[in-house]
Amino acid sequence: MSAFKIFRDLFSHNGEFAIGLVLLLVVLAVAACSFFSPYPPMDVYVVPPDVPPSWEHPLGTTSRGQDVFWQLTFAIRNTLLFGIVVAILSRIISLFVGLISGYKGGWVDRVLMSINDTFVVIPLFPILVLFYFIMRDQMSWALLAVITALLGWAYDARLIRSIAMSLRTREFTRQAVFSGMSTGKIVLQEHLPFVLPIVFSTTMNNINWSIGIEVTLSVLGFTDINTPTIGGMIYWANQHAALVSGIWWWVTFPVALVIMLFIGLFLLAISMNEYIDPRSRLSRLGGQA
Amino acid sequence: MITELRSIPLSPEMRAPQTAPLLEVDRLKAYYKTQMFGVDREVRAVDDISLKVNRNEIYGLAGESSSGKSSLIKTIAGAIRPPLRVVEGSVRFNFKDGERDIYKLSPQELSAIRWSHLSYIMQGSMSVLNPVRRIKHAFVDFALPHVNAKGADFTSLVERHLKRVHLDPAVLQAYPHELSGGMRQRVTIALATVCGPEFIIADEPTTALDVIVQKGVLLMLREIQQELRSSVLFVTHDMAVHANLTDRLGIMYAGRLVEEGRTRDLFKRPLHPYTAHLISSLPRIGDEAPKKGLEGSPPSLANPPPGCRFHPRCPLAIDICRLEAPPMMEILPGHRAACHVAQADPTRVETVG
Amino acid sequence: MRAYLTYLSKRLVQFAVVVFVGINITYLVTHMTPIDPVEQSISAATSFGSTSPEAIEMMRQSLRQLYGLEGSPWEQYVSFWKRILVGDFGPSLSAFPTPVSQLILRALPWTVGLLLVSTLLTWFLGNLLGGLAGYYRNSRVLRAFGVISMALKPIPYYVVALVLLIIFGFLWPVLPISGGATMASDRSNTFAFALDVAVHSILPVLSLMAVGIGGWFMGMRSLVSNVVTEDYVIYAELAGVKRNKILGSYVMRNALGPQVTGLALQLGAIFNGAIITEYVFGYPGVGSLLISAVHAGDYSLVLGITTISIVAVSATVLLIDLLYPLIDPRVEAR
Numbered sequence: 001m002s003a004f005k006i007f008r009d010l011f012s013h014n015g016e017f018a019i020g021l022v023l024l025l026v027v028l029a030v031a032a033c034s035f036f037s038p039y040p041p042m043d044v045y046v047v048p049p050d051v052p053p054s055w056e057h058p059l060g061t062t063s064r065g066q067d068v069f070w071q072l073t074f075a076i077r078n079t080l081l082f083g084i085v086v087a088i089l090s091r092i093i094s095l096f097v098g099l100i101s102g103y104k105g106g107w108v109d110r111v112l113m114s115i116n117d118t119f120v121v122i123p124l125f126p127i128l129v130l131f132y133f134i135m136r137d138q139m140s141w142a143l144l145a146v147i148t149a150l151l152g153w154a155y156d157a158r159l160i161r162s163i164a165m166s167l168r169t170r171e172f173t174r175q176a177v178f179s180g181m182s183t184g185k186i187v188l189q190e191h192l193p194f195v196l197p198i199v200f201s202t203t204m205n206n207i208n209w210s211i212g213i214e215v216t217l218s219v220l221g222f223t224d225i226n227t228p229t230i231g232g233m234i235y236w237a238n239q240h241a242a243l244v245s246g247i248w249w250w251v252t253f254p255v256a257l258v259i260m261l262f263i264g265l266f267l268l269a270i271s272m273n274e275y276i277d278p279r280s281r282l283s284r285l286g287g288q289a
Numbered sequence: 290m291i292t293e294l295r296s297i298p299l300s301p302e303m304r305a306p307q308t309a310p311l312l313e314v315d316r317l318k319a320y321y322k323t324q325m326f327g328v329d330r331e332v333r334a335v336d337d338i339s340l341k342v343n344r345n346e347i348y349g350l351a352g353e354s355s356s357g358k359s360s361l362i363k364t365i366a367g368a369i370r371p372p373l374r375v376v377e378g379s380v381r382f383n384f385k386d387g388e389r390d391i392y393k394l395s396p397q398e399l400s401a402i403r404w405s406h407l408s409y410i411m412q413g414s415m416s417v418l419n420p421v422r423r424i425k426h427a428f429v430d431f432a433l434p435h436v437n438a439k440g441a442d443f444t445s446l447v448e449r450h451l452k453r454v455h456l457d458p459a460v461l462q463a464y465p466h467e468l469s470g471g472m473r474q475r476v477t478i479a480l481a482t483v484c485g486p487e488f489i490i491a492d493e494p495t496t497a498l499d500v501i502v503q504k505g506v507l508l509m510l511r512e513i514q515q516e517l518r519s520s521v522l523f524v525t526h527d528m529a530v531h532a533n534l535t536d537r538l539g540i541m542y543a544g545r546l547v548e549e550g551r552t553r554d555l556f557k558r559p560l561h562p563y564t565a566h567l568i569s570s571l572p573r574i575g576d577e578a579p580k581k582g583l584e585g586s587p588p589s590l591a592n593p594p595p596g597c598r599f600h601p602r603c604p605l606a607i608d609i610c611r612l613e614a615p616p617m618m619e620i621l622p623g624h625r626a627a628c629h630v631a632q633a634d635p636t637r638v639e640t641v642g
Numbered sequence: 643m644r645a646y647l648t649y650l651s652k653r654l655v656q657f658a659v660v661v662f663v664g665i666n667i668t669y670l671v672t673h674m675t676p677i678d679p680v681e682q683s684i685s686a687a688t689s690f691g692s693t694s695p696e697a698i699e700m701m702r703q704s705l706r707q708l709y710g711l712e713g714s715p716w717e718q719y720v721s722f723w724k725r726i727l728v729g730d731f732g733p734s735l736s737a738f739p740t741p742v743s744q745l746i747l748r749a750l751p752w753t754v755g756l757l758l759v760s761t762l763l764t765w766f767l768g769n770l771l772g773g774l775a776g777y778y779r780n781s782r783v784l785r786a787f788g789v790i791s792m793a794l795k796p797i798p799y800y801v802v803a804l805v806l807l808i809i810f811g812f813l814w815p816v817l818p819i820s821g822g823a824t825m826a827s828d829r830s831n832t833f834a835f836a837l838d839v840a841v842h843s844i845l846p847v848l849s850l851m852a853v854g855i856g857g858w859f860m861g862m863r864s865l866v867s868n869v870v871t872e873d874y875v876i877y878a879e880l881a882g883v884k885r886n887k888i889l890g891s892y893v894m895r896n897a898l899g900p901q902v903t904g905l906a907l908q909l910g911a912i913f914n915g916a917i918i919t920e921y922v923f924g925y926p927g928v929g930s931l932l933i934s935a936v937h938a939g940d941y942s943l944v945l946g947i948t949t950i951s952i953v954a955v956s957a958t959v960l961l962i963d964l965l966y967p968l969i970d971p972r973v974e975a976r
């Protein structure tokens with residue numbers, strides 16, 4: 001089945017997929033608008049401050065003299081990009097650890113999974129805070145992405161490992177081993193194609209997770225607050241006590257947009273899972289009957 | 290192999306029913322009706338079956354896998370759930386305290402006869418015990434509502450029963466995973482018989498066990514049956530087990546009963562070509578060449594062949610077999626078969642195998 | 643018993659690995675930076691008020707030790723571990739000279755209480771409702787609950803807490819939105835104080851529950867819909883065992899094992915959530931302490947909280963693991 005046909009089937013038969021996709025497209029459209037912004041993202045006091053939503057400023061303006069809509073376009077773009085970068089980096093680690101562990105088995109597996117479980121269990125947030133504490137002004141958007149990726153691969157590595165383990169015992173793997181293929185080649189050529197759909201669905205969840213981290217850290221001011229992000233917008237709104245002084249649009253719109261993004265990605269992930277795992281599809285059929 | 294298990298060989302006369310049979314199944318049809326992706330599918334797993342089981346008798350049911358044995362006995366036990374549905378026919382029990390038509394009972398009435406009158410040993414008994422609770426809880430959950438004993442009385446009743454079937458009452462404290470396969474099966478049988486039911490249904494209770502353990506479990510079942518003087522409906526595809534255990538035997542093929550009679554008669558003189566094949570393919574001492582298998586595969590029950598369902602594989606098939614389904618008819622005394630050729634000339638079947 | 647001992651030793655080793663790797667990560671984070679952390683901390687800590695030169699020198703001394711900047715890299719590493727192992731994080735810089743451990747001990751009961759109440763409630767309710775939803779598949783109420791909790795699940799703790807704050811702080815101000823108890827409350831009246839604490843904990847608990855409950859609900863629902871097809875459930879139904887009994891002792895009881903394991907795995911994430919929630923609602927626990935320590939540039943306090951969080955969370959995971967055989971006796975299966 002071609003990728004396009006799968007896509008079309010999912011869209012027309014799976015309500016969750018359709019809603020998720022629409023939500024994501026709205027968010028992407030807002031992010032794309034940033035390229036047409038009349039104001040540079042970093043500049044302040046370019047418009048009159050504290051204007052409620054109006055024709056001229058559809059989502060109002062901030063106390064720092066920025067247009068909320070155009071600010072939001074930059075913010076969501078950076079936030080989304082952050083999530084994608086973390087997801088890609090951590091996917092590389094997850095795949096590496098998961099496939100090696102699942103394929104090699106034995107003590108390699110035991111050592112890797114022991115480390116893996118450590119990353120699942122320890123509370124990552126205090127470590128990120130400690131990291132910010134040490135780096136302070138040196139903390140950049142890219143550095144945070146790298147460190148988040150280094151901390152956020154473990155959950156999915158276990159998942160990939162279990163799939164690799166079930167693949168290891170299958171016939172074609174044994175044949176490949178007998179014919180003298182190297183481990184690296186077997187993993188890349190024979191196993192990756194089976195693992196990729198799962199990687200895709202975990203990507204959605206991981207983007208969600210890392211954006212959650214980013215929003216939370218920036219709201220606390222524990223990131224590079226000068227790059228506009230969703231968390232950064234809420235941070236500045238809190239700094240100006242926007243809610244207390246009734247500038248609700250400064251907080252509400254970023255929160256609403258990021259919730260759309262979270263729900264959209266989550267729905268895509270679960271509909272993907274359902275597509276991959278025929279057991280849950282069958283139970284759905286059973287449930288409807 | 291399995292040795293003779295009958296400790297008291299009963300002559301057919303001794304066993305001839307003075308009273309009405311305990312179980313009467315009449316023209317029973319039960320189908321799996323499913324709807325997948327908008328397509329209706331109907332699997333005729335039980336197709337027009339009539340049979341009787343007498344008191345104090347072990348009735349065997351044989352047939353290759355997927356022939357509908359489990360579906361039939363689930364229907365008899367009133368243990369069906371969608372997509373399996375009864376389409377036609379009836380299942381009647383003549384229990385000591387009155388007659389019951391299984392499909393005319395309310396759920397409460399059905400619950401009330403379970404375990405006290407009618408017990409069921411399900412297929413796959415390795416996994417029928419709750420893995421996270423001790424065995425004793427199973428006895429409480431299953432049997433307590435059906436006996437007039439509580440607390441210590443109930444415990445001693447259960448322990449007495451376990452001793453009677455040669456099980457150490459200590460198994461009550463065990464978890465299922467701590468027991469071997471054979472022990473688990475014995476516990477399941479003890480669980481099914483603790484209330485002294487009149488009718489016991491056992492679905493392949495020994496299939497997953499090795500031969501030595503199998504023999505012990507069969508002996509246990511036989512002993513319990515003789516002690517309780519209850520009837521057993523015993524299902525297995527293993528003809529050797531039937532030869533040694535059952536009094537009467539029914540053969541199923543593709544959702545239908547094709548032959549039925551006293552086990553000895555069936556083995557001595559099968560009337561249906563399929564039965565003849567099953568018997569002749571049993572390994573025997575002194576065999577030189579391996580037995581040749583039956584050609585072809587069993588038909589799909591969703592789309593069975595017309596006429597006699599065995600005709601595509603039958604060495605004796607004649608023209609009428611392809612057109613008309615043979616009825617079940619008594620050909621010799623107490624010995625029924627559904628085969629056009631056998632009904633015309635029973636000796637023809639002897640050439641099979 | 644043997645099986646349990648093997649299991650026990652495996653879990654203990656895993657606990658040791660988690661603590662070892664976790665503490666090493668904090669060591670790496672603090673030592674792999676191009677910045678002189680001591681001078682940075684001191685300038686941050688002293689920028690708020692005037693501190694005497696002697697006090698600054700004392701701070702510098704204690705910080706150099708705590709960071710492990712004395713001696714060879716190996717000596718540094720060893721002295722870092724020594725301090726961690728005895729739980730001595732030195733004096734707090736922002737509340738000089740109160741020891742860090744004392745500050746943490748003061749905040750800990752609030753966090754533990756909040757986490758205990760919210761986690762147990764979330765886990766219990768999520769599993770109960772999810773189990774019912776899996777067993778009674780046609781209930782509309784349970785389906786609707788599933789949809790709502792599913793929509794809340796992907797939203798981070800901060801955003802949910804903020805939305806609750808907006809609703810109950812500004813739109814419909816009926817609940818206290820800040821603090822662990824009323825400032826001037828009379829603590830001698832135990833009952834009134836307990837009530838006050840309970841009322842203050844409603845919003846933090848609610849926000850933690852809102853995020854957490856969907857995961858347990860959905861997990862239990864799908865576990866139950868698999869368990870009901872197991873032979874032992876079908877057999878019990880067939881034997882006429884009562885429906886409530888089957889749901890409780892057969893279905894839910896068997897689905898519980900994976901959910902307990904899940905709880906152990908989620909604990910770190912739940913703790914993260916509690917930190918944020920405490921901050922949003924000004925709850926006087928470890929999370930608020932951590933964030934104010936960062937703002938005050940209090941390195942020893944930040945390091946102390948990070949370390950204790952790692953140890954406490956992994957110890958709780960160990961505790962859950964050790965109790966697991968009560969839920970599922972087949973320990974060797976894990």
Ligand SMILES: Nc1ncnc2c1ncn2[C@@H]1O[C@H](COP(=O)(O)OP(=O)(O)O)[C@@H](O)[C@H]1O
Binds near residue numbers: 323
């Ligand atoms: N749940 C089900 N849905 C649809 N068809 C079923 C189901 N269970 C069994 N069948 C079909 O019913 C037929 C009889 O099965 P069964 O009674 O289990 O046979 P046996 O016990 O003799 O092996 C088979 O063709 C099987 O595929």
Ligand code: SF4
Binds near residue numbers: 562630
């Ligand atoms: S009826 Fe015909 S096809 Fe069927 S068993 Fe008898 S001879 Fe064979």
Ligand SMILES: [Mg+2]
Binds near residue numbers: 358359360412493
């Ligand atoms: Mg069967």
